[in-house]
Amino acid sequence: MIAAVNRLWGAAIAAVTAGAVAVSGGPAAAADGAIAGVDVSNWTGEVDWGAVTSGGGKFAFVQATEGVDYRNQRFEEQYGGALAAGLVRGAYHFAQPHESDGAAQAEFFLLNGGAWKADGWTLPGVLDLEDNPYKDRNGKNGCYGLSPADMVTWIKGFTDRYRQESGRRVIIYTTTSWWRTCTGDSAAFKANPLWLARWAADPGELPKGWKRHTFWQSAEKGALPGGQNTFNGTQDELEELANPPAEITVAGEARSRTRYTVTVSNTGPHPVTQIKVSGRAYGGQRVVKAPGCSFSGTAVRCEIAELGRGQKVTLSFTTRPGSAKGAVGLRFTVGAVRLTLSAS
Missing domain, CATH: 2.60.40.290 (Immunoglobulin-like)
Incomplete structure (x- = not known):
């Protein structure tokens, strides 16, 4: 996923997910019968949601927040536009683990667009975990200066607080390589739905602990506006993820x-x-x-x-x-x- 904001520093940064691989000959397209969707952020600008639906898109993820102080200024426009177009949609939070503990960022996310609603149209929120795109600005490494043990603790703080407040397990967006490097291949979050980022012709190896991916981001751009994604399931299963049965x-x-x-x-x-x-x-x-x-x-x-x-x-x-x-x-x-x- 493209880092959605350059925070306070001016020009856009085109930072890609750690381990993402560009596909020679163009971005991967959704396979026949696959349920396609998009991800967008402030940098996407005005989204032609009609083009998303006419192109076969069924869902969308919209960036809501980053760290503890950034809100996507286009969030309401983009999130509302996705719903008006008849798309199941969800919000995502771009993690900055060096800025605060995980629980604090979960609370910021929940208060600024990341809350789940039992309306049949809202997917669980997403925790976007990827390579630090601001290394030259914040002086941190790709894991934001955290050890694998500290990163696992940070993620647990976020996921626990999100579930406590919303009743849903947050979706985790990451790459296999970042997960291996920055969490030490932790299997502690296998109950959370996985949104795998891999810009290639197939999802490839999954991070440790997960036996299947729920979403796959296959390319930065393609036939639909925004990032190109597919859901690993049926339309009924997508709708159930948005509105699960009582438990x-x-x-x-x-x-x-x-x-x-x-x-x-x-x-x-x-x-x-x-x-x-x-x-x-x-x-x-x-x-x-x-x-x-x-x-x-x-x-x-x-x-x-x-x-x-x-x-x-x-x-x-x-x-x-x-x-x-x-x-x-x-x-x-x-x-x-x-x-x-x-x-x-």
Whole structure:
């Protein structure tokens, strides 16, 4: 990705991603059937979004911020233009890891265009990690003066804060060579979608930890305005990335032969309502106490009216054993999740 701004220093800098390879004979084009998209910044200027859509583009990424003090002055125009053209779109932050910790830059990004919305049109935000384009200005190396361990800590600070505030895992844009050099080939972020930059005919080797890329930037320019990109999936999958389904996590513990707990957590980006929890005791036990739930004999039923993003509820159950010996416990069903709590 082209460094989107020369910060405070005047003339434009045409800095490319570390390890990006220019393709002889022209930029790589999206393969037949591939879902194409673009990335743009202040340096792109006014974007002809009609040309993007007529050329087959389905998504766009727009630079929102850089470091802790730069905002793309064209962001609203470009971001709004992409939406008006019917494109799924997302914002990206150009990292400057030497300027502040990762959490501070995530907050700056979130406050200035990087927040995710559950509107079906907004992709998770992007953390743009690439070779330092300002070496002669800031005196730092390609890794911004950070050791691999410090860089991993910085990235974790950014990704953790973004997920905490938005409920989404930030997309990581990088090259395989920069990732190897500057993070020491960390596999700590494999759960984050990967936007791979490689200006070549194919994506090539992926950074360590990722088994697939989600987006691929194949060229700086091409048939569509801005950087040339493809999505590694179907249109339905692209739309699901913008608006994922609700997600709940269920965990439990058998504290003793007669005391059990079940914790239901909302680990997705949306509020979840009317969560039904049903359970049945086995091993000769019957349920005798379940605050907030209804129970009779071996059966118990609970309903959680609503769980906001990041919220969780812990339910407690008490049983009375029968005369039988051996394993006892409770079997629960929460939506599609089945959980067995067993005590010997």
